[in-house]
Amino acid sequence: VQLVESGGGLVQAGGSLRLSCALSGRTFSSYTVAWFRQGPGKGREFVASISGTAVSTDYTDSVKGRFTISRDNAKNTAYLQMNSLKPEDTALYYCAAKLRRYTPRYYLAEEYDYWGQGTQVTVSS
Numbered sequence: 371v372q373l374v375e376s377g378g379g380l381v382q383a384g385g386s387l388r389l390s391c392a393l394s395g396r397t398f399s400s401y402t403v404a405w406f407r408q409g410p411g412k413g414r415e416f417v418a419s420i421s422g423t424a425v426s427t428d429y430t431d432s433v434k435g436r437f438t439i440s441r442d443n444a445k446n447t448a449y450l451q452m453n454s455l456k457p458e459d460t461a462l463y464y465c466a467a468k469l470r471r472y473t474p475r476y477y478l479a480e481e482y483d484y485w486g487q488g489t490q491v492t493v494s495s
Contacts, residue, residue: 398441409462461490
């Protein structure tokens, strides 16, 4: 299983970006997918997650109402739409996936078996 993120970049505060996460090699709908981020000098932080059929989604409080996670199983791709970006959203954003079902532990990095290399998001003030 290989995960490849794209869509990061430099944007002004208040702007938008859409990140993509493409999974190769397996039946994408069987995987729970999540986005994590790691800002400068910080640990890895949960951002959002989505179940295989997109019935369940969860977000960290700081992005609720601004970010939307979604997926297109026909394209083997998950997305993170980020609106109203703030300088504190600056981070390296990682896509993660696991074959196991969606559980209340969705926010834990150790739950996920596969990780992408990350895509940088920088928000200027």
